Amino acid sequence: EAQVTQNPRYLITVTGKKLTVTCSQNMNHEYMSWYRQDPGLGLRQIYYSMNVEVTDKGDVPEGYKVSRKEKRNFPLILESPSPNQTSLYFCASSLREQELKGEQYFGPGTRLTVT
Amino acid sequence: AQRVTQPEKLLSVFKGAPVELKCNYSYSGSPELFWYVQYSRQRLQLLLRHISRESIKGFTADLNKGETSFHLKKPFAQEEDSAMYYCASITGGSNYKLTFGKGTLLTVNP
Numbered sequence: 001e002a003q004v005t006q007n008p009r010y011l012i013t014v015t016g017k018k019l020t021v022t023c024s025q026n027m028n029h030e031y032m033s034w035y036r037q038d039p040g041l042g043l044r045q046i047y048y049s050m051n052v053e054v055t056d057k058g059d060v061p062e063g064y065k066v067s068r069k070e071k072r073n074f075p076l077i078l079e080s081p082s083p084n085q086t087s088l089y090f091c092a093s094s095l096r097e098q099e100l101k102g103e104q105y106f107g108p109g110t111r112l113t114v115t
Numbered sequence: 116a117q118r119v120t121q122p123e124k125l126l127s128v129f130k131g132a133p134v135e136l137k138c139n140y141s142y143s144g145s146p147e148l149f150w151y152v153q154y155s156r157q158r159l160q161l162l163l164r165h166i167s168r169e170s171i172k173g174f175t176a177d178l179n180k181g182e183t184s185f186h187l188k189k190p191f192a193q194e195e196d197s198a199m200y201y202c203a204s205i206t207g208g209s210n211y212k213l214t215f216g217k218g219t220l221l222t223v224n225p
Binding site for chain 1: 158159203212214215
């Protein structure tokens with residue numbers, strides 16, 4: 001089944017403890033992206049990647065890192081999480097051709113709470 | 116920078132009533148516009164795109180360049196239409212960035 005998976009789905013952590021949220025897609029998509037969803041703010045892009053080893057900042061990259069060593073994986077890294085990073089995180093992917101048409105496939109989301 | 120505005124955070128209608136979810140964009144060129152939908156406890160998914168001029172689940176959306184709008188409409192709302200709706204736009208150039216509005220929560224009452 002073609003899909004985007006994220007792990008973990010739920011995470012409660014403490015300020016300053018490094019964490020990684022994994023994202024994987026099995027559709028051979030070139031483009032991958034991370035968003036955070038907050039009430040009243042909608043979805044905001046954190047980082048995106050046009051292909052392997054190509055990443056760039058979105059609208060709200062502060063406090064996050066990403067890497068794209070393989071086409072299928074795009075992990076989101078929080079080196080020193082803070083409470084303002086408590087949010088619902090979505091990973092998305094698309095083909096380059098489809099990206100021109102805005103059709104992104106979304107993962108199920110990861111609910112992160114930083115205390 | 117391009118912006119997508121959805122003026123209504125909440126919209127409540129009765130089953131069978133017409134529904135219109137508003138979306139305005141700010142971009143001087145020719146953006147491509149989309150509506151995404153997120154049903155309760157489900158992932159975000161594409162509903163429709165303006166370039167296809169299609170009708171999905173009875174919804175349609177017309178791009179009005181004069182008013183810079185891309186409102187989503189359905190003549191007769193159903194209870195299963197209750198969901199969060201996001202308008203989004205994409206521009207070309209080097210980063211193909213998808214920009215979302217803040218979303219409208221539609222509730223269709225029986």
